[in-house]
Amino acid sequence: MRTSIATVCLSGTLAEKLRAAADAGFDGVEIFEQDLTVSPHSPEQIRQRAADLGLTLDLFQPFRDFEGVEEEQFVKNLRRMEAKFALMNRLGIDTILLCSNVATATINDDELFASQLRRAGDLAQRYQVRIAYEALAWGRFVNDFEHAQRIVDMADHPQVGTCLDTFHILSRGWSTDAVEQIPGEKIFFVQLADAPKLSMDILSWSRHHRVFPGEGDFDLVKFMTHLARTGYDGPISLEIFNDSFRKADVARTAVDGLRSLRWLEDQTWHALAEDERDVTLQLSPLPEVAEPAGVDFLEISTGRLGETIRVLHQLGFQLGGHHRSKSDFQVWTQGPVRIVIGDRGPTGAATTITGLGFATPDPASAQQRAHLLQAGTIARTREDDEADLRGAYAPDGTEVFFGEVSPDGFPTWLDEFGVEKTDQVSDSLITGIDHINLAQPWQHFDESILFYTSLMALEARDRDEFPSPIGLISNQVMSSPNDAVRLLLSIAPEDGEQGDFLDAAYPEHIALTTTDIVAVARRARKRGLAFLPVPENYFEDLQARFDLDPEFLDLLRENNLLYDRDDHGGEFLHFYTRTLGTMFIEVVERRGGFTGWGETNAPVRLAAQYRTIRDAERGVPR
Known part of the structure; x- marks a missing residue:
């Protein structure tokens, strides 16, 4: 299973985060835009540094407040998006995370959403990059991954797919069964986050209390079994917003993150052991651990x-x-x-x-x-x-x-x-x-x-x-x-x-x-x-x-x-x-x-x- 981690999970500078991810054993990283913006290193230097460390750069994120706007604003959004596509080419990243609009959307129209995503796909094709559309749990008009997938289907563009984020799905109590209905080739990226069950607004919950898989109350094994049956074989990445992680030692946080993915991979492998369907996602079990006597x-x-x-x-x-x-x-x-x-x-x-x-x-x-x-x-x-x-x-x-x-x-x-x-x-x-x-x-x-x-x-x-x-x-x-x-x-x-x-x-x-x-x-x-x-x-x-x-x-x-x-x-x-x-x-x-x-x-x-x-x-x- 290819593993990845968003740089937002880790403390320190971008260079320190890359080093920690590589030392822990991750295959790749997501570049959080702010980490790049504040870095003194050029995109080309970051790209070379990742290559030297044996890391792939898997995702550039996030791109916000894009669809559901009037034409004049949409043209401005396209111009902003094109600048990010050019930046991605310099970084060597082929996928961008597009979050469902939270702040600027004024038109609730799925046909319009799909049309605007299709036009974004045309632009992405010129730069040979892809767009992974994600339903934020607090999105103004799109907050459900099934809704987001319907819009992706309507857009019907090879450069437009979906991003599945377990926090945005499970924090709203959505069932993960419908994940199996999404063709694997249309799932462009997968982000995992666990969380304790809390009674609070979802945005605050998301921004401060996510944890690594196995440290919270979400059923991520069930999600992973559904995902494996879709045919998806891309990176499984961690996107964790947590106040403690932002202050903790970067190296041990990265190790904790990879440990969580290895544990989840093992649990998913066992959950699928009796499954007769073909699974494209490469999963490996850990050595068996017997109950202590x-x-x-x-x-x-x-x-x-x-x-x-x-x-x-x-x-x-x-x-x-x-x-x-x-x-x-x-x-x-x-x-x-x-x-x-x-x-x-x-x-x-x-x-x-x-x-x-x-x-x-x-x-x-x-x-x-x-x-x-x-x-x-x-x-x-x-x-x-x-x-x-x-x-x-x-x-x-x-x-x-x-x-x-x-x-x-x-x-x-x-x-x-x-x-x-x-x-x-x-x-x-x-x-x-x-x-x-x-x-x-x-x-x-x-x-x-x-x-x-x-x-x-x-x-x-x-x-x-x-x-x-x-x-x-x-x-x-x-x-x-x-x-x-x-x-x-x-x-x-x-x-x-x-x-x-x-x-x-x-x-x-x-x-x-x-x-x-x-x-x-x-x-x-x-x-x-x-x-x-x-x-x-x-x-x-x-x-x-x-x-x-x-x-x-x-x-x-x-x-x-x-x-x-x-x-x-x-x-x-x-x-x-x-x-x-x-x-x-x-x-x-x-x-x-x-x-x-x-x-x-x-x-x-x-x-x-x-x-x-x-x-x-x-x-x-x-």
Whole structure:
């Protein structure tokens, strides 16, 4: 599949955008007119630069406000268009994007639209270029791709075709089924954009909130299957207007864009696998990625080792041992849960989540898939007799490893820490990892969603928002289809006037499962665990909401337990440790098939963390 990207998607100068697109692996680019206008380089220099980088220049865009006007204005528009055709010849671009008129159209007449497009086609023929007519979702008279295609058919000119843009189609709720009715040779260009579902005017939605495929809510796979059946075999291009992209690093945005197209190509290939019709669009699948069987291990690093291992001990973990060749690493275990700790020495550095190990049926295929999706691979030094842990860097810098599935639940790498099977306690109170919450920089949030979707086959599910003392927090739930791996990705608040609190502005956490949370809490309390305090107002509110048995409410209060219940009688009990650097640990017990995350209690937790961190700043004793 030929890939392209509009220069409007990327930050920087035109020269920087071309370099980033080429380095990421795109086949071509669309030149956005403003990028050329402000460039100090001539069209001939841009053309040569693209050729040197191995890029084709696929589209010049946009040409606006052309059809539906009086003859006097139309003659002026033709003159303006001819100047752009001459410019395209200098650039070596053979297709221009013509948007349906938004501002200057005064005559609503399809016959007139078609006649004016036909005259434009005659002019285009003289310059050996083509016109791709696109229905803007907010076009004055033409805002529907089927309407635009009817006008193209009426124009009946070899130099006039249509441009399909998924945002303009799907933002209006149009069905994409009719795409299959368009002859492939009359589709001159295809632009893709995804977007979250928002309730706002379409123009603002389009200009600020488009995202790459797989990062929003549009069904682009369905669109691509319809497109493939038309016989279209031209470029598949990205046209994304997004405030974050305009400020983000140009190289990583380009990589994220190509990753999205490779993921979409793979999904489309699978969607068409059973289709018996001929498909001209060249599609290639990625190496298969199997659902992860679970979390193999978690890795954290700290400059506060004593504080960190004390909390693990209070929760019932035992030291498994130190790594035989990397003495600054140790592993703590409880039941099937393994937490590797990297000791940074007595530096006081915050305790942070640095790595996730997924139990993967085929680590080699997962690594190959990561490479094809442009994920940076981890160069891990090891001795000859040590496990070859393959992995890639997530957008936030977290190391994601692909570990082998262990039939007996005992991975071979544990031997490097001196841990033996007989060391594993089968009746541990902690029974697994319920979920992992990772805080994401706001500018990489959508990129992270696509990373875990495309690389690990996780699915984006519910997105929640809730208030905190430092602003609104947004959570994206990600999980594997088998529910063995569950991640919560949270937007970390932007830097602001929050002082040192921003070191732990939205702390990450590990949620451990148990079938007896009261026993875990009592054991932890006896060992001196500092629970995150829960205010009395919370328990009074619980009683008002759920009419709990007074003895049960006292049990919750006594053990700093929070509580939630769903409409089907499922229950969720959980408690939090105090924050360790930028992370904390949660212990949860699910009863009766409860499937939520305790999100209704998140504001209580965030407010308590805010207070405790503020008190620490001010020297208030715990």
